[in-house]
Amino acid sequence: xxxIKQEFTNLVRLKTNALSFAKTIFDWYEMxxxxxxxxxxxxxxxxxxxxxxxxxxxxxxxxxxxxxLVKAYPDVLSLATAKDDEVFKLWEGLGYYKRALMMxxxxxxxxxxxGGVFPDTAAGLQALKGIGGYTSAAxxxxxxxxxxxxxxxxxxxxxSRYFGIESLYGSAGFEAEVRKHLMQVFDCGNPALxxxxxxxxxxxxxxxxxxxxxxxxxxxxxxxxxxxxRTLPFKAEKKKVSTRYFNYFVLFSSDGKTLVxxxxxxxxxxxxxxxxxxxxxxxxxxxxxxxxxxxxISGDIIESVVFDAAxxxxxxxTIEARFRxxxxxxxxNSMNLADYQVIDLTQLERIAMPRLLGRYIERxxxxxxxxx
Numbered sequence: 001x002x003x004i005k006q007e008f009t010n011l012v013r014l015k016t017n018a019l020s021f022a023k024t025i026f027d028w029y030e031m032x033x034x035x036x037x038x039x040x041x042x043x044x045x046x047x048x049x050x051x052x053x054x055x056x057x058x059x060x061x062x063x064x065x066x067x068x069l070v071k072a073y074p075d076v077l078s079l080a081t082a083k084d085d086e087v088f089k090l091w092e093g094l095g096y097y098k099r100a101l102m103m104x105x106x107x108x109x110x111x112x113x114x115g116g117v118f119p120d121t122a123a124g125l126q127a128l129k130g131i132g133g134y135t136s137a138a139x140x141x142x143x144x145x146x147x148x149x150x151x152x153x154x155x156x157x158x159x160s161r162y163f164g165i166e167s168l169y170g171s172a173g174f175e176a177e178v179r180k181h182l183m184q185v186f187d188c189g190n191p192a193l194x195x196x197x198x199x200x201x202x203x204x205x206x207x208x209x210x211x212x213x214x215x216x217x218x219x220x221x222x223x224x225x226x227x228x229x230r231t232l233p234f235k236a237e238k239k240k241v242s243t244r245y246f247n248y249f250v251l252f253s254s255d256g257k258t259l260v261x262x263x264x265x266x267x268x269x270x271x272x273x274x275x276x277x278x279x280x281x282x283x284x285x286x287x288x289x290x291x292x293x294x295x296x297i298s299g300d301i302i303e304s305v306v307f308d309a310a311x312x313x314x315x316x317x318t319i320e321a322r323f324r325x326x327x328x329x330x331x332x333n334s335m336n337l338a339d340y341q342v343i344d345l346t347q348l349e350r351i352a353m354p355r356l357l358g359r360y361i362e363r364x365x366x367x368x369x370x371x372x
Contacts, residue, residue: 154202
């Protein structure tokens with residue numbers, strides 16, 4: 001009898017804690033929530049699109065891209081039937097271009113295999129190519145009200161600090177502990193509200209540099225009580241950032257045209273256009289070979305101007321680029337350019353290029369026209 005009584009007491013305590021946590025996070029959310037466009041809809045397409053845009057992207061940066069994509073492609077059918085290059089152009093500057101490719105692939109799978117209708121469960125959504133555990137839970141929760149927990153980076157940070165999860169961030173043990181503890185406070189009756197609230201709390205309050213002095217959970221937070229709010233979650237040392245050296249040859253023919261090539265393979269910027277390029281292992285070697293497929297055109301050069309770009313920082317690497325803007329005596333008709341496209345200067349602004357190149361287009365055009 002005593003054991004049953006103790007178990008009942010524990011259940012009551014857990015239920016009380018869950019209700020208290022949920023009420024606190026809901027009250028906080030009511031006061032601090034941001035008015036974001038994807039929060040005012042239950043359309044699974046719009047919610048899914050926002051989640052793709054916001055991966056590895058700050059909200060302030062992502063809003064503009066989201067709104068432009070919605071304007072161009074208001075539903076999944078319009079996105080599925082869009083041309084890749086047009087989508088890439090709208091995506092230009094957002095980074096992580098594989099997201100755009102996966103986004104198109106998912107849209108086309110929904111249209112071709114599901115009649116344009118999103119599955120209405122997290123399991124059904126995750127079965128789609130390109131949708132992982134977090135995104136499937138987010139769409140299922142926000143669009144369909146399924147009682148599933150959304151665990152993104154913000155939520156992991158909150159859980160680690162509040163519950164005192166000290167295992168290595170990203171490990172299987174860490175992920176399991178996060179979900180176990182969150183289930184103790186999860187409000188199954190209001191899953192969408194709970195998920196939105198705790199994610200917003202992690203984004204605005206329990207940030208990497210948390211604002212503990214105004215935190216409603218400060219009195220019961222494991223990390224705050226032990227002075228560990230800056231060390232939790234515990235992460236492994238960051239990988240050393242590598243540097244790559246790109247040498248671009250921007251060729252302008254006598255009739256004002258230039259060459260571009262679409263990047264392919266399993267590398268950064270797959271599917272985007274770039275100028276002929278030769279990558280070197282050392283920083284801007286003196287004798288750079290002509291890019292593959294161009295050949296030695298040194299005898300056709302009228303003028304050549306060289307300038308270096310500011311280092312372009314990506315998540316795990318830095319790109320240092322040097323541009324050689326070269327004006328030629330002749331056109332490209334006599335060259336074997338199977339891998340390249342000949343385009344007018346006006347087209348440079350209409351094709352999707354890496355942001356590194358896009359920042360220098362105006363300067364390149366002036367140099368190519370002999371006005372630099």
